[in-house]
């Protein structure tokens with residue numbers, strides 16, 4: 102059987118290819134309709150393949166009703182079929198992603214993949230590596246909802262706030278060395294961070310809540326409002342700075 106990490110990568114890649122087609126064929130649609138179509142088609146593909154190839158596992162998806170079965174399950178796939186729906190719907194944007202993560206009881210996120218279809222890139226826990234630091238000083242934040250402490254942290258560490266869409270796109274930019282950190286607060290759901298955090302942690306980066314505590318998944322209320330992803334050597338400085346602001 103394909104390993105769970107390879108399976109996650111194959112799923113994210115396949116959903117990403119479908120999303121590229123949806124984007125091309127739906128270029129004339131109203132942006133909201135295009136985003137909805139992307140969310141739904143990608144979700145359908147992922148659910149179908151999970152049911153066929155991992156039939157005993159539970160699923161938590163941004164785009165499906167949560168029936169609670171996952172709370173008793175030992176293996177739960179946490180998926181965001183289209184992260185950065187807003188950016189997906191804007192022509193020319195590359196900052197959107199597909200997230201596929203596997204949570205296992207007692208172990209947390211064990212296998213995960215993030216696809217960035219417009220860049221033709223797929224990252225997975227079995228292959229991801231931290232690249233050299235090319236984006237020194239760049240701190241990635243949400244374009245629409247940057248955290249209130251972000252400006253203070255940038256001042257403390259001599260950094261520059263850089264807006265970008267999609268949690269997965271921001272986390273993978275840190276992995277590629279294009280930025281030092283991704284800072285978020287004020288609201289987010291488990292599917293937004295499960296795969297990105299799983300991939301970067303497998304590559305040795307820091308990923309935690311903004312108070313430094315661990316990211317925990319498959320909660321009854323799957324809300325995880327904040328996170329910090331950064332190069333490991335910067336974690337202490339950034340967490341201390343956040344605590345001050």
Ligand SMILES: Nc1ncnc2c1ncn2[C@@H]1O[C@H](COP(=O)(O)O)[C@@H](OP(=O)(O)O)[C@H]1O
Nearest residue numbers: 183184185186243244266267268287288289293
């Ligand atoms: N305050 C908030 N509450 C809930 N979700 C949030 C949020 N801020 C960001 N998110 C979600 O986190 C993802 C990345 O956001 P951003 O691009 O702003 O950084 C998006 O996922 P989706 O596109 O899957 O909805 C977005 O909806």
Ligand SMILES: [Mg+2]
Nearest residue numbers: 181184185293
């Ligand atoms: Mg999302």
